[in-house]
Amino acid sequence: MTNSELSQAIYALFGERIALSEELYDTLVIEVAPKDAYEIIEQLKQDPALSFNFLTLLGGVHYPEIEGRELCVVYHLHSWKNALRLRVKAYLPAEQPSIKSVTSLFETANWMERETYDFFGINFEGHPNLTRILNMDEMDYHPMLKQHPLEDATREDKDDRFFGR
């Protein structure tokens, strides 16, 4: 199966619910509405011809300058049957970054969703234990959001003059 065949098959299955599809560096990328994401991924997994059986990666991206689509959840699906990868994106508004958890489809999503919550503050509805995973529980912000600085704020021994900042 090639990417164009995959694209046709996906359009045949979901039609209008696919907002955008393009091929980027030999991977098909589709965009879906957040409310449809779970259902579409479920069907992609269960469809016998496509059988996207493996969730390779799940993560977030922050686009602060795009209004109403500030946060993006990216799913990398992998169909071992066809040796094909598919990237599914769902954009969320910053005011209500909420999407249905896929942990019931792929148990591996558990920690990846927790990590995404930790980094971006995206709320995965129905997640069994949505708490911080890598950072301290006391942390009061989501560090991967673009507005937060990388550097350690408590550091005194680095003089900005010497480090070109």
Next chain:
Amino acid sequence: MKMNSTDNLIRLSNGQVLSKETIDGDIATINFGPTHPATHGIFQNILTVDGEKILNSVQTVGYIHRAFEKLAERRPYNQITPITDRLNYCSSPINNLGWHMTVEKLLGVSVPKRVDYMRVIIMELARIADHLICDSIIGVDTGALTSFFYPFSEREKIYELYEEMCGARLTTNIGRIGGFDKDFNPVFHQKLKEFMRTFPAAFEEWNGMLERNRIFMDRTRGAGPISAERALAYGFTGPNLRAAGVDYDVRVMHPYASYEDFDFIIPVGVNGDTYDRFMVRQEEIRQSFRIIEQAYNNLPEGAFHAEVPEFFLPDKKDVYNNMEALIYHFKIIMGESEVPVGEVYHSVEGGNGELGYYLISDGGRSPYRLQFRRPCFIYYQAYPEMITGSNISDAVITLSSINVIAGELDA
């Protein structure tokens, strides 16, 4: 631990309810980590045990979270290689070269065949080094400290080979975007030949201590098993998945760096227990060695890097004598090279499984977003399920046999 008022039910810390008849001794809570001699790194598992039997486990990770992904958003592309070193530091070259291949994919650069073969040699050496450390640690945790000392002298030889290529032992920063900074030098050739001559015998000597050792087999068989279905559900990749009987290997399904040229087999296990994981890794060492032999004996002639002046540092003498080279040198060092807008996902078969790089470029000097698929992080969440019902000592060898590397786990 709270005793429930309802007569013979016990409620565990994770909400699980057990009837008292199923409990043999007293229920206790054991802190397995963060600093524990058997954890080989900083992980915390709060085990609820009934005598020696584990009832459940609660994990805490993130103790060495270093913010790689945020750090990568501030660095030019060639300066991200040192960050990748520190992911799975037992096999840094795989991480380095995987990253270079990702950037090459974004740039649309194709590298000469010789670079591919050189990469294969380096990556398979790294895989051997990675598996050697994991399997020797399984030996240590089953009580055989000798098995730690034998392979370490072989590992040192691999380190010496790295040193010839890049000057570093562990965090290698090997290669460049577009190839290598230099060709294999005569000392490398000589040392690699020497390694290829002595390694099989040294390996089999060490392997002989464990592989059919009655004590070792009794100790590891049936410890920490996971079925193929559960392993797949948890997103296992790499040797741990293959030990459960699934022959998924990125090198075969999506060949990169000319892996399709080589003849090797993918070993698979049956039970997915500690012994199978050990055996799969041992066989992978043999197969990696075979690949190295094939790649080295058929090493094509040609350039050791692709023509990508935007990313590949020019020779120092050209920098002094040639205007263009000086400009490129400046651009690379200052991170001003032009990068196309786009997003790529590329993955390589790392020491622990599918090591992926999801790179989003907005054309700026550093990635807009770089996400690593860290196999350890993904499969370590299955650990409580693997050890529930087994003894504490089995939990120890299960942890060492799934080869959790703290750097990769916590990013």
Next chain:
Amino acid sequence: MGKIEDLEVINGEGYQLTTLDKAVALARSNSVWPLPFATSCCGIEFMATMGSMYDLSRFGMERMSFTPRQSDLLIVAGTISKKLGPVLQKVYEQMAEPKWVLSVGACASSGGIFDTYSVLQGIDRIIPVDVYVPGCPPRPEQIIDGVMNIHRLVKHESMRRRYSQEYRHLLSEYKIEVTNAENDK
């Protein structure tokens, strides 16, 4: 290394005189029991140092003590994040006096390349450090050099140092309780 001749001694027929301070320091310096607190990359190089090629046991240090109660030297090898900081401090507090700390690698010493929100910028913010070993990661030779420097410190340390006002002041700067305060009286 530890020869009795290194000390200032008075030699007589069949006896040698020296101060108790020096004799104890000599004994201590030749049997330092390390607690490896290895978190990341440096830990692997530390394992290589323990391994067959570099062999740390040449210095009377082959007994890795994984419990802080029975160790003299805390070897911190690797990145210490803010989440791990309290754990490290706890481990240090649990060690019995006299105790020394070897900070291996750039991360433990200063945060290294990880000047990020999650990484502690040097363990000397939470515990006192005796010797710093630079490198990312340091080579085994460098780690051994750091260990030798610790030995030198141990050998020249007065037995009374741990009871001194200065030492107490040092620990109080790190908000660590002095465990041997009673013995001072």
